Amino acid sequence: MGKQTGHRSLVYGYFLEYGKMRKGFLFGLIIIFTLVVETICLSQENSRVQISLFSSRDGLSDSRITVLFKDSRGYLWVGTANGLNRYDGYGFRKYAHRFRDTATIAGNCIRDIQEDSQGNLWILTDRGVCRKDINKEEFVHFFSAKENQKTNDTGVTHLLVTGSGEVWLSGLSGLQRFDKRENRFVKISGQGEHGDGRNRTGLNNTSFLCDTAGGFYVLSAGGEKVLAHYEVPEAGKIHFITPAFFTEKLIIGSEKGLFLYDPLDRETILLNIPGRENAKVTAFYPEKKRVWLAIDGAIYSLGPGQDFPQKRYTAPELQNTRITSVWRDRTGILWVGTGKGLVKICEKHSPFTLWPVVSSKERTRGAQVSAVLSQDTRIWAGTVGDGIYLLDRTTGKVLRHYYAEALDSMSRMTLKKVYCFLQDKRGLVWTGTENGLKVFNRRKNSFIPAGDYFGIKLPDTLPVFSMDTTFDGDIWFGSAGEVYRLAGNMQYLKKYTFQKKPASSDSLPGIYTICQTPDTRIWVGGDNFLGRIEPVFNEIIVLNDFPEEEMNIYRILGSSPDTLWVVTDKGLGMITVNPFSFTVFEDEALTNTSFYAGIMDRRKTIWLGSGNGLVRYNTGFGDFGAMKADFDGELHFNPGGQYVSPEGAVFFGGDGFVLGFHPDSLLKSSSFPKVVIESVRYLSGKDWNDAPVADKIIIRSENLNLLELAFKALDFTDPAGNRIMYMIRGDDDQWHIIPGTKKVYLTDLRNRT
Structure with missing residues (x-):
């Protein structure tokens, strides 16, 4: 991909x-x-999954992952059987216990990692609990209420840091809470205010802490005290508890499976997974309306409308090993800790849509799409030699094919070759063809000459290569050496004639692009030609200072009165108006290809369609990026086949397809890194x-x-x-x-x- x-x-x-x-x-x-x-x-699929495995060969202190945690700053902390690691996307930083060094981590076998309200990390190890302050690299050691300095294993199995910053421990020595005034853990009775468990406590506003005997504690909203203790012998050793988003019950994952537990009635319901009897849940990650689960070497999810967990991911990296931890970050990446190492599962949804356009004459060949227009739920695709296709934007089906329509007894024009589209302020669809300018007649459901549509005399037999509408609603269209201005009220037609460069040449240039800049100037470009029209002074200017002697200009993009971006067969160029200069960029993304189409989106990013793919140029930062496609065959774009819809979607036409995307959809997530x-x-x-x-x-x-x-x-x-x-x-x-x-x-x- x-x-x-x-x-x-x-x-x-x-x-x-x-x-x-x-x-x-x-x-x-x-x-x-x-x-x-x-x-x-670029992908034809709706989504694709990339799976990567990080082990000790990639810098981890140990491949046996025990716990994962991503802190508020964005670091991913990876606890292993032999050391703590911090991952920043570029590499791992290791933290290890050193003998008699109290500034290092308490122990090397990491059991749990959590963060308090100040951004400090609390880490449960096999040799005690320690805290790493947010701006320090040293660790502060704490010991449980029952232990002494010589104890190697504290007997603590679970750590909980509540939203208010309260720190709790549970294990063989019972329940303990960190006393901030005494700076140590003290033993707490685990019976709670509602020890009989007959009072619902607002499950979504409470915290849960597992014990070692098949039960769990319910803490108050602030985490200052124990509200209740529940025993669930049917579940066995409990790995996690989280409120169920679809009911006022709890989801419990344990060594015996996945359960739905009602703390009011003390009712336990086993959530069966089809084909996975007695499935063991070894890790989980709760979200607001979804729970991610590790079950027997695969990743499942339980979400709205599901009666049982659905399998989402399975891969060799997840099989034949124990999954110990799951974490899903805001960018949608799922991190999985296993006995083999850290697994990264990244599911990418393609923002690109490809609508095939198959030739009506040769079903095995795609039509060459040279003009594109998106209108509501439809896409107009004009082709070279195969007329116009009207596509359904949702399904991609061909709604209508307009081809070789005889308009009178002389058959003086057809719709075989289409060069451009335009939608004016009234919503009318215009098209430039090899036989003149046409307008779509909705009543007749066909394209007719623009002159016949408006009842005026127009040069309907000349080829129309380009069109644009100006700020005042006028329609401008270019032909061979001529540019026409049609007033918005259709009562006035003005012609501007250009001579091809050099002036001694007898042939006229093809006008491939027309663009109005904010200062109302009209820029035109084409076959080895660049010119400017001053409508106010009725003046025509031909510009001869080309970077190269031979250069075709396919698209002019006006971003300001002083700067123009130009798509040429030699690459992307930039024109500075005063004083005039014309520069063509050089970049690896621009080599060994010719450019035919280009568009500027609302973010001032330029998208270029070339002979072998799509190229992006960021005008703000001045860099290029080539995008290689994995469609069936190369993506070959055609001259004129570009369009930006009013909502900002970008469309390109090529050999056998229309490609569409919205630049905003390229943002990978709603959260910024x-x-x-x-x-x-x-x-x-x-x-x-x-x-x-x-x-x-x-x-x-x-x-x-x-x-x-x-x-x-x-x-x-x-x-x-x-x-x-x-x-x-x-x-x-x-x-x-x-x-x-x-x-x-x-x-x-x-x-x-």
């Missing part, structure tokens, strides 16, 4: 203070940087010094010469495609791209404001 492409940005801010300590001078520097995440995917500062170093004199990493970084130095900031973009879908850009407020007027090292070096700091 290919990749999926799109971009999104979000601004994060960090405040850095530095100055001379002795004089008490502090100088403020604010860095604001933005993240652009890009991935690329985090950008974090990994480290801060500064050069004071001749020595490098480390500064503590926090949202507010304070540096006090006698002589600050150089500042180094290392960033990470915590997006795991395609980490290699992540790019970070930064700007210094009040100092920069443009964004700076951070290189592949993801580090920024700032100098001359005294002069920065």
Whole structure:
């Protein structure tokens, strides 16, 4: 398969203070940087699944995964049987216990990881509980109420950190709660205020903690006290409890299967999975309206309208091993911990739709789509030599084929070759053909000459290669060396005639594109030709300063009065109007191909249709991206086959197809990835010094010469495609791209404001 492409940005801010300590001078520097995440995917399927396996060969401290947790900053924490790991999308950072070093993690066998309201991590190990503060690399050790310093295994089996920051433990030594004033765990009675279990406590606002004897505790909404304790002997050893989103009951996963439990009636119902009798649930991840489950080497989900879990994913990476943990992040990636390693399951839904257009004459060949127009639930597809196809946008079926329609006894025109479409402000569909300008007559359900439709005299026998409608509603259309202006009221027709470059040539250029810029100028381009019309002064200007001697211009995209983007057979070009300059870009994505179609979407991104695929150019950041398709055969786009609908959808026509997508759908999720500062170093004199990493970084130095900031973009879908850009407020007027090292070096700091 290919990749999926799109971009999104979000601004994060960090405040850095530095100055001379002795004089008490502090100088403020604010860095604001933005993240652009890009991935690329073309697929005929509705979705596809990518599965990756990370093991000790990829940097994990151990391949035997015990627990997974993603913190509020975006890091994925991976607990193993031999050490803790932090994954940032680029690699793993290991944390291991060192003998007699109380600043390291308490033990190497990680049993659970949770986060409190301050962003600190609480980690349950085989040698006790420890806490890692959000901005520190050291660990603080705590011991349970019954143990002493010499105890190797605390007997604690479950850890719970509530939303309010209360920390609870359960295990062989009973139930314990962390006392913040005494900075230690104290033993708590597990009977609870409603020990008989006959009172529903608002299940969605409570917390649950398993015990070691086939039961669980229910804690208050704030997590300060125990409300009840329930015993469920039918379930055996319980792995998890979560409220059921479809009923006022609890879902319990245990060593004996999946159960639905009613705490009021103490009724336990086994949720059978067809074909999986006595299935063991080994891991789960609850969402608001869905629960993800690990059952006998496969991943299941239980959602609305389902009576039992449905299998979602199975793969060799998940089989013949025990699944110990499941986590699904906001980008839709499912992380699975197994005895073989960390499994990443990424399901991508293709934002692209392909509508086949099969030739009516040769069923084995696709029609060459050279013009596209989307209108409500229909798509007009004009072809070269095969007329016009009207497609159903939802089903892709051909609703009507308009071909070789004789309009009078002389058969003076047909609809064989179609070059362009246009929908005017009244909703009428226009088309330019080899035999003139046509308008769709809804009453007759056919295309008729525009002159006949409006009862005016038009050059209906000339080929019409291009059309555009201007701000005032006028229709402009181009032919061989001529451009016509038809007033919106259909009462006025003006002709502008161009000579081909060079002026001594007798042949006239084909006008392939017409574009009006915000200053009302009309730009036209075509067969080795570029010109401009000044409607106010009725002036025609031919521009001869081409980057190359021979160049066909297929599309002009006007983004401003001063800058134009030009799609040529040599690549993408940019025109600066005053003073005039014409530049053609060079990029790996542009080599060994010719470009025929181009469109600019509402985000000012340019999409180019070439002879062998689709290319994207980001005008804001000045980079190209080639998208290779995995359709049956190459995607070959044709001149003129492009369209942007009023709602922003982009359409391209090619050999045997119409391709459509909405640029907004290329955004991979509704949540933006985090950008974090990994480290801060500064050069004071001749020595490098480390500064503590926090949202507010304070540096006090006698002589600050150089500042180094290392960033990470915590997006795991395609980490290699992540790019970070930064700007210094009040100092920069443009964004700076951070290189592949993801580090920024700032100098001359005294002069920065």
